[in-house]
Amino acid sequence: MPTITYTQAATGFPADPDQASTTALTEGLQLAAKSPVYDAPGGQARAYLTPQISGVDLVMPIVARRDGWVAVLLPSINRSVGWLPAGGWTTRPLRDQLVVRRSAFTLTWLRDGVTQQTWTVTIGAPSTPTPLGRTFVLGRSSLPSKVYAGLDVLALGAVPDDKNAVDEGLYDAHTGIHAWYRNEFGYKKSNGCVRMPPAAQKVLLDQVASGTSVIVLP
Structure with a gap:
């Protein structure tokens, strides 16, 4: 049998029956x-x-x-x-939950079911949309590019729905939540990741642990 890794998936598993549920996973x-x-x-x-x-x-x-x-x-x-x-x-x-609403260009952070903050974000472009459904924070990683404003990326369990549509260097990457070095939010422009204002990303890095559930809604 295959082992599920960062770059290797497996087949035969059932679909999440509550893909659009905003019920907190605790x-x-x-x-x-x-x-x-x-x-x-x-x-x-x-x-x-x-x-x-x-x-x-x-x-x-x-x-x-x-x-x-x-x-x-x-x-x-x-x-x-x-x-x-x-x-x-x-x-x-698990005390926290992140809710991304693509149509509103927002990410909301909740703790114990109570909204803490909501930020305007940039999401995936029409050809590389941010994957819908429930996923979770896999972990954090440091990437050298200046576009991440010197802050770690929160890698998610989700991957691009169409790997062939993303930039070549991101083929094996997971969807992430990361800071963006330009003040351009409220757009569909990324390869599927959620781009955050740097100050907002700092909050998530300080507060949100691995395993935190993330729900991406239309």
């Missing part, structure tokens, strides 16, 4: 060791997941529980869930 799951992930409770194992991806602890939001099994949002596979049996993992509380 528990994250972290594996203790490499584990198979299934397409249903008691179903078929489709791939392996590991405790880390690219050196970052993998924390996946729990979206459902059934007969002792839990369903989590999967990394590197858009709008899909995988099932894990009991044991071999721990949970941690």
